[in-house]
Amino acid sequence: MRRKMCGIAGYIGDKKAPIILFEMLKRLEYRGYDSAGIACISKGRIIVSKDKGRVDDVRKKINFKKVPASVGIAHNRWATHGIPSHENSHPHQDCSKNFAVVHNGIIENYKDLKEELLQLGHKFRSGTDTEVIPHLIEEFYKEKKNFEYSFVNAIRKLRGSFAIAAISSNESDRILVARKESPLMIGIGKGENFIASDMPAIIPYTRNVIVLDDFDYGILGRDSVQLKDIQTGDELKRDIQRVSWGLEEARKEGYEHFMLKEIFEEPDAVRNALKGADEAERIASKLAEYKRIYLVACGTASYAGMVGRYLLERFGISADAITASEFRYSTINILDEKTAVILISQSGETADTIASAKGAREKGAYLAAVVNVVGSTLTRISDDVIYTYSGPEIAVASTKAYIGQLVSLTLIALFLAMERERITREYTNEILDDLNGIPDKIQSILHEEREIKRLAQRLARKNIFFYIGRRLGYPTALEGALKIKEISYVHAEAYPAGELKHGPLALLEKGVPVIAITPNDDLLEKMESNIEEAKARGATILTVGESGELNVPITDSLLTPITYIVPLHLLAYYISTAKGFDPDKPRNLAKSVTVE
Numbered sequence: 208m209r210r211k212m213c214g215i216a217g218y219i220g221d222k223k224a225p226i227i228l229f230e231m232l233k234r235l236e237y238r239g240y241d242s243a244g245i246a247c248i249s250k251g252r253i254i255v256s257k258d259k260g261r262v263d264d265v266r267k268k269i270n271f272k273k274v275p276a277s278v279g280i281a282h283n284r285w286a287t288h289g290i291p292s293h294e295n296s297h298p299h300q301d302c303s304k305n306f307a308v309v310h311n312g313i314i315e316n317y318k319d320l321k322e323e324l325l326q327l328g329h330k331f332r333s334g335t336d337t338e339v340i341p342h343l344i345e346e347f348y349k350e351k352k353n354f355e356y357s358f359v360n361a362i363r364k365l366r367g368s369f370a371i372a373a374i375s376s377n378e379s380d381r382i383l384v385a386r387k388e389s390p391l392m393i394g395i396g397k398g399e400n401f402i403a404s405d406m407p408a409i410i411p412y413t414r415n416v417i418v419l420d421d422f423d424y425g426i427l428g429r430d431s432v433q434l435k436d437i438q439t440g441d442e443l444k445r446d447i448q449r450v451s452w453g454l455e456e457a458r459k460e461g462y463e464h465f466m467l468k469e470i471f472e473e474p475d476a477v478r479n480a481l482k483g484a485d486e487a488e489r490i491a492s493k494l495a496e497y498k499r500i501y502l503v504a505c506g507t508a509s510y511a512g513m514v515g516r517y518l519l520e521r522f523g524i525s526a527d528a529i530t531a532s533e534f535r536y537s538t539i540n541i542l543d544e545k546t547a548v549i550l551i552s553q554s555g556e557t558a559d560t561i562a563s564a565k566g567a568r569e570k571g572a573y574l575a576a577v578v579n580v581v582g583s584t585l586t587r588i589s590d591d592v593i594y595t596y597s598g599p600e601i602a603v604a605s606t607k608a609y610i611g612q613l614v615s616l617t618l619i620a621l622f623l624a625m626e627r628e629r630i631t632r633e634y635t636n637e638i639l640d641d642l643n644g645i646p647d648k649i650q651s652i653l654h655e656e657r658e659i660k661r662l663a664q665r666l667a668r669k670n671i672f673f674y675i676g677r678r679l680g681y682p683t684a685l686e687g688a689l690k691i692k693e694i695s696y697v698h699a700e701a702y703p704a705g706e707l708k709h710g711p712l713a714l715l716e717k718g719v720p721v722i723a724i725t726p727n728d729d730l731l732e733k734m735e736s737n738i739e740e741a742k743a744r745g746a747t748i749l750t751v752g753e754s755g756e757l758n759v760p761i762t763d764s765l766l767t768p769i770t771y772i773v774p775l776h777l778l779a780y781y782i783s784t785a786k787g788f789d790p791d792k793p794r795n796l797a798k799s800v801t802v803e
């Protein structure tokens with residue numbers, strides 16, 4: 208199935224909608240940058256301006272004076288569903304052009320719906336699944352000249368996932384929205400209201416936010432927000448949350464890229480995640496009741512899960528770390544009410560992680576989530592949540608959120624081990640003290656930025672990298688390699704160091720960089736032997752360690768994943784910029800993978 212993921216926004220008030228909508232899209236650009244577009248109601252007509260390309264490029268093509276409008280919707284697209292093109296860009300319209308729709312998600316039954324609509328005489332302009340929605344609305348509008356009736360009946364015909372916003376030139380005083388499995392929130396202003404896929408688009412205008420639940424739909428006026436259940440039509444009450452994130456947190460604050468800013472926020476990420484200690488203790492006391500524990504996540508978050516597993520195993524507690532896209536189709540079969548699942552996600556919106564949670568819930572498992580984004584889907588389907596409080600992470604490559612996840616999982620592992628009487632309160636307090644000292648240690652690594660940058664410039668010409676580590680060093684190797692692949696487009700492989708001889712060694716030759724994670728622990732000698740093996744094949748060795756080329760301060764071995772990854776984040780960042788790439792927006796990738 209071809210998939211897409213996107214950002215949507217909407218505004219209704221008395222200000223200039225096109226200007227606000229483009230500002231909002233800019234803050235949602237991390238969700239997709241293949242195309243951008245807006246639809247506004249101007250003098251009783253819907254005016255659509257859209258094209259492929261980035262938000263700024265599309266904005267330049269618009270003469271804002273020609274669109275005096277105070278109601279509109281907007282979209283930016285991350286495409287794999289059809290090429291990025293003008294036709295496939297959102298908003299999409301019906302035949303009469305009385306309706307415009309933006310959509311994030313996937314309409315699984317769009318082919319059948321399109322077939323029905325074609326037979327009814329509708330003409331399609333794009334190859335997208337989304338376009339069936341305005342045509343369905345148009346069709347229902349023929350039955351009863353009522354926008355809400357047509358919208359909700361159209362939505363009821365959709366299978367799949369969606370966050371949708373729609374406007375109509377017939378009823379220009381409202382925006383209609385609906386949500387199922389794709390994020391959508393409403394910002395409540397004074398005499399104006401907003402919709403967006405994510406907080407950073409809303410917080411410059413208002414801090415009062417309602418996060419829609421699955422199967423909610425809403426009718427937004429300038430002064431009103433009404434929410435109803437898609438299936439029953441019953442009116443709903445949802446809490447207004449006060450968001451504490453400031454806009455400044457969502458901006459670059461003078462850093463060249465969000466990724467660099469976010470790496471420099473890693474000391475704070477540790478401090479902030481430590482605020483979740485009480486929650487970690489509460490979750491650990493529940494986890495203690497369960498026989499089996501799984502740590503489930505995708506990408507970088509899954510490496511945090513692996514660290515969690517190694518920590519628990521260190522304390523003699525059995526645990527498994529499994530990537531969500533595999534867990535949901537296989538491991539799920541052996542789950543029962545004696546199982547606990549720890550789900551880890553920065554966004555709390557990752558499709559495979561959410562599907563794993565839902566599947567585990569059906570099997571009666573206990574669900575604890577480690578999440579950054581407050582109010583995200585995962586937080587609402589889990590039994591308990593520990594927030595990492597890392598603040599908005601805008602760069603596609605996850606950095607500070609990973610650090611936050613490591614801290615939260617370390618807290619959970621420590622409290623669980625104490626609960627199971629594997630470690631004492633005194634030992635736990637010792638490690639907690641060490642954890643409190645980690646922000647300064649990270650700071651001292653960040654002070655080495657210039658040396659790391661120089662090293663990166665030397666390495667920027669290499670087109671293959673190996674990362675090796677053992678035990679807690681292995682997930683660090685995986686995360687280091689993922690980061691460099693993701694933003695520098697070079698081939699990077701990570702292996703448990705003991706695996707080199709089982710095949711990968713054949714790839715080593717003169718000058719190939721091998722980055723070895725070498726914490727000063729009982730496995731150091733084994734790592735040194737592996738390094739010798741690689742050296743003997745001419746590889747260029749770079750060690751991350753207490754006296755490595757990438758230097759890290761002395762740290763208790765349990766906490767090394769938190770410090771050892773920091774120079775690797777910086778290294779990946781500077782290799783990417785040395786190659787002239789934009790590390791914030793890697794090709795083919797999007798920040799939140801909200802579809803499978």
Ligand code: M6R
Pocket residue numbers: 505506507508551552553554555556557560603604605606689690693798799800
């Ligand atoms: O929002 P999540 O933590 O659930 O996202 C999981 C992965 O998509 C994410 O970590 C991805 O691997 C990053 N781009 C890695 O830098």
